[in-house]
Amino acid sequence: MNKIIGKNSLLKSNFLQLLFKKITPAKANSRVFTGLVVVLAITMMAITAPLITWYPPLKTLVGEPFTTPNNYYLFGTDDLGRDIYTNVVYGIRTSLIVGLSSVLIAVIIGTLIGVLAGYYRGLLEDFLMRITDMTLILPQFLLALIIVAIFGQNFQNIIIAIGIVSWPGIARMIRAEFLSIRERPFIEAAKAIGLSDIKIIFSEILPNAMPSVIPYVILQINAAILIEAGLGFLGIADPNVPSLGLMLNTAQQYLMNAWWMAVFPGLMLSIIVIGLNLLGDGLVEYLNPRLRKR
Amino acid sequence: MESHFSLKVINLKKYFPVSRGFFAGPQKYVKAVDNISFVVEKGGTLGIVGESGSGKTTLARLVLRLIEPTSGSVYFDNKNIFELNKHELRRLRPQMQMIFQDPMASLNPRKKVKQILAQVLKLHTSLSSEEIHERILSLLEKVGLSPPELFLERYPHELSGGQRQRVCISRAIALNPRLLIADEPVSALDVSVRGQIIKLLLDIYNESRGDMTYIVISHDIALIKSMCKNTLVMYLGRMVELGETDRIIESPLHPYTKVLISAIPIPDPESARERKRIPITGEPPSLIDPPPGCHFHPRCPYVMDKCRTETPSYFQVDDRLVSCFLYE
Numbered sequence: 001m002n003k004i005i006g007k008n009s010l011l012k013s014n015f016l017q018l019l020f021k022k023i024t025p026a027k028a029n030s031r032v033f034t035g036l037v038v039v040l041a042i043t044m045m046a047i048t049a050p051l052i053t054w055y056p057p058l059k060t061l062v063g064e065p066f067t068t069p070n071n072y073y074l075f076g077t078d079d080l081g082r083d084i085y086t087n088v089v090y091g092i093r094t095s096l097i098v099g100l101s102s103v104l105i106a107v108i109i110g111t112l113i114g115v116l117a118g119y120y121r122g123l124l125e126d127f128l129m130r131i132t133d134m135t136l137i138l139p140q141f142l143l144a145l146i147i148v149a150i151f152g153q154n155f156q157n158i159i160i161a162i163g164i165v166s167w168p169g170i171a172r173m174i175r176a177e178f179l180s181i182r183e184r185p186f187i188e189a190a191k192a193i194g195l196s197d198i199k200i201i202f203s204e205i206l207p208n209a210m211p212s213v214i215p216y217v218i219l220q221i222n223a224a225i226l227i228e229a230g231l232g233f234l235g236i237a238d239p240n241v242p243s244l245g246l247m248l249n250t251a252q253q254y255l256m257n258a259w260w261m262a263v264f265p266g267l268m269l270s271i272i273v274i275g276l277n278l279l280g281d282g283l284v285e286y287l288n289p290r291l292r293k294r
Numbered sequence: 295m296e297s298h299f300s301l302k303v304i305n306l307k308k309y310f311p312v313s314r315g316f317f318a319g320p321q322k323y324v325k326a327v328d329n330i331s332f333v334v335e336k337g338g339t340l341g342i343v344g345e346s347g348s349g350k351t352t353l354a355r356l357v358l359r360l361i362e363p364t365s366g367s368v369y370f371d372n373k374n375i376f377e378l379n380k381h382e383l384r385r386l387r388p389q390m391q392m393i394f395q396d397p398m399a400s401l402n403p404r405k406k407v408k409q410i411l412a413q414v415l416k417l418h419t420s421l422s423s424e425e426i427h428e429r430i431l432s433l434l435e436k437v438g439l440s441p442p443e444l445f446l447e448r449y450p451h452e453l454s455g456g457q458r459q460r461v462c463i464s465r466a467i468a469l470n471p472r473l474l475i476a477d478e479p480v481s482a483l484d485v486s487v488r489g490q491i492i493k494l495l496l497d498i499y500n501e502s503r504g505d506m507t508y509i510v511i512s513h514d515i516a517l518i519k520s521m522c523k524n525t526l527v528m529y530l531g532r533m534v535e536l537g538e539t540d541r542i543i544e545s546p547l548h549p550y551t552k553v554l555i556s557a558i559p560i561p562d563p564e565s566a567r568e569r570k571r572i573p574i575t576g577e578p579p580s581l582i583d584p585p586p587g588c589h590f591h592p593r594c595p596y597v598m599d600k601c602r603t604e605t606p607s608y609f610q611v612d613d614r615l616v617s618c619f620l621y622e
Contacts, residue, residue: 185400188360193414193465194387203413207404 029286035279042272046093055083057090057242066258076260078250084261088268091244095272098159098228099221105163106224107217110170117171118178119201129175136168144227148236155238158231162224173216177209215283222276229269244269300336300507301357301473305329306366308352312582324581326352328531329366334524336472337504341518341539342511343554344528347581350511351395353528354475357509358390359383370473388418388469395478397458401450407434407461408446414468429468437464438494456487460494467498474498475509480517492520515558519543527551530581530589537614547616549594588618596620 045052055062061081069076075084113132117125135143147161181187182205190204231237232245239246244265251261307330309323326349334340342350355361357368359375367374370390378386394400401410411430415421421429434442437460450458459479466474476495480488499508499521510521518525518539525539527548535548546552553574560566576593579585585592591601600619609621 185394185396186402188355189392189394189400189462189465190402191360192358192387192390192392194384194417195413196384204402208402 029282031278031282032286033282035275035277035282038271038275039279042092042275043096045089046096049089049093053083053086053089055086057086058082058240062086066254069260075264076258078247078258078261079254084247084264087242087247088244088264090242091247091265092268092272094241094243095225095228095269098162099225099276102159102162102224102228103166103217103221105160106166106170106220109163109167111174113167113171114174115178115201115206118175119182119197119205125175128171132168132171135165136172138165140165140223141227141230145231145234145236148231153236153238155241158228158236158238162227165227166220166224170213170217170220173213174209177212178205181205181208211287215280215287218276218280218283222273222280225269225272225276300338300371301334301509302369303333303357304331304367304369306331306353306356306368307364308349308356308361309364322582325531325584326581327356327363330526330528330533332526332533332536334507334509336507337502338524339499339508339510339522341522341525342509342528343513343515343518343525345513345578347530347578348528349531350513350528351477354392354477354509354511357473358392358475360392388414389471390473391466391469391471391475393459393462393466393474393476393479396482397455397462398450398482400462401458403450405449406446407448407450407453410461411465411468414465418469433464433468434461436467436498437461438490439464454487455483456491459483459487459491463491463494463498470502470505472505473507473509475511477511478513479510481512481514492517496521515543515554527554530579530584532589532617533608533615534590534617535614536608537612541612541614547611547614547621548590548618549596549620550590553593 059082062083063073063077063081065077065079065081067073067077067081073083073085075088077083078087113128117128117132143165144158144161147164148157151157151161187200187204190200195204228237228243229245229248232243232247233249235246235249237243237246237249247265248262248269251258251265254261306327307325308327309325312322312324328349330353332340342353344350352361356363356366359368359378363376367376369375370386373386375383375386405413408430411433412426415426415429419426430446431442434440434445439445439457439460445453445457445461450461453461459482463479479495480491483491495508495510499506508521510518512518515525522539524537525535525542526533527535527542527550529550535542535546535551542551543555546555553572556569556572557574560569572595574593579589579592585602587603588594588601588606591597594601598619604619606617606619606622608615608617610616611621
């Protein structure tokens with residue numbers, strides 16, 4: 001009996017260690033770990049936003065305009081008397097929603113085009129890849145700017161615009177993976193069994209392409225968040241949605257006398273970006289043994 | 295109408311275009327399989343030998359229509375498989391299976407043994423999941439992976455080379471195929487497990503009692519001798535000799551076959567010393583620009599003027615076919 005209890009407690013104490021052995025290689029990949037912690041913390045903040053803030057977001061005059069940070073207004077208030085802490089927390093929410101949903105759009109378009117080009121080859125591939133190249137040479141940021149300017153500054157349009165400018169990279173990546181995996185013998189074996197194209201694509205090739213695609217997608221989320229913030233900083237944002245970029249835009253007018261208006265949103269944006277970057281970069285290395293440091 | 299024919303291959307050709315520069319002149323081709331015909335009767339065994347690059351694997355892939363031919367036809371039970379549409383072909387698939395050269399590469403690295411086998415069974419049978427589970431267990435037992443429960447949850451990288459090939463074999467025989475093509479079934483394996491795998495393949499063949507037709511591809515004549523009644527010798531995409539394995543080994547007709555047979559190592563040094571080895575000169579020519587006439591003429595000890603310009607057709611000697619002007 002004692003022996004069993006001893007074994008159990010040993011298992012428990014080693015549980016975290018074991019968990020990370022599963023996530024990271026023998027030499028702990030500290031970048032993946034740090035990135036994961038930061039991203040999880042930020043996600044938790046975004047999810048629990050209503051619980052950890054005590055003013056409604058975007059509501060003006062919850063305090064005196066330009067209040068310096070204090071116990072009631074942790075990050076101070078802005079020119080309209082909005083609580084910056086509240087808006088920063090809700091701003092994270094916006095950033096993550098924009099990042100995830102625009103990349104979801106990009107992944108859907110990119111996968112469709114990449115799969116068609118990489119699996120079926122031929123003229124279709126040439127056609128789709130030239131379209132991809134044409135989209136790729138346009139500067140992402142400017143293209144997004146133009147799309148929002150044309151279709152109107154609302155939240156949905158911003159997400160769609162960022163989605164539209166982010167798919168070419170994913171399409172190229174998926175195509176490249178398909179080109180290499182489709183020539184591997186187990187695909188021929190799958191054909192010999194009589195699997196349909198759809199099944200070969202989704203149950204044989206795609207799962208094997210995931211290790212290279214996932215880190216790239218995480219980095220794309222990062223890029224999408226930066227584009228959103230960039231657009232906000234230029235004043236292209238939905239004024240009805242709290243946005244870190246938009247806050248920075250307002251803050252620059254008062255930089256000399258209200259530093260807190262710029263510092264806290266900027267800091268939070270940096271933390272999000274660094275966290276996602278660490279996670280994505282670390283994963284690239286972790287999932288690709290050739291890049292792994294000895 | 296000739297219903298006893300299991301597999302009939304007629305004038306099969308596969309030319310791969312070679313991509314060249316824009317101004318590089320006429321399009322050239324690698325003639326991987328050049329005008330090959332043969333018949334394997336139901337329950338028969340055919341070995342295909344030849345050096346690397348002689349088109350053995352391409353031939354196998356054509357016979358299963360894993361790639362489309364340049365021309366020619368393959369009759370499987372009097373049906374030309376190149377005339378079937380996608381749907382019909384998919385229904386025929388379970389009857390013709392292949393064991394691939396590299397067992398590691400031919401198993402999806404992200405699937406467990408259980409999933410690999412269940413996939414085949416789900417696709418072509420309407421068994422319930424319990425029945426599928428039972429079948430998987432009995433299949434694994436049959437290919438010598440016992441106790442089978444131990445292997446269900448394993449990924450291919452968690453198996454040894456021999457075990458992987460056994461999984462591949464179990465996948466190929468899962469649906470009781472009537473034609474089984476083994477493409478270099480043991481060349482990727484350790485010498486120590488080769489014998490076991492060959493024995494397993496022979497056992498499966500014997501158990502089928504003449505229902506299963508085997509095609510074994512190898513560069514190893516000893517392996518072909520132990521498994522196949524008939525042998526087809528290939529050189530640079532062409533068939534040079536076709537006949538009974540024992541006869542070919544005893545008295546090879548084509549100069550290339552003679553050279554090939556004389557290169558088999560004999561384990562007894564005494565008799566090895568007595569044997570006259572036929573030296574082969576030169577090296578295999580480029581596949582893109584094969585020599586004109588008989589492809590073998592630059593290396594052939596019996597070369598005649600005719601060989602340099604004309605391509606020999608097939609001449610019948612006893613019950614064998616030889617592609618050489620010596621037997622005209």
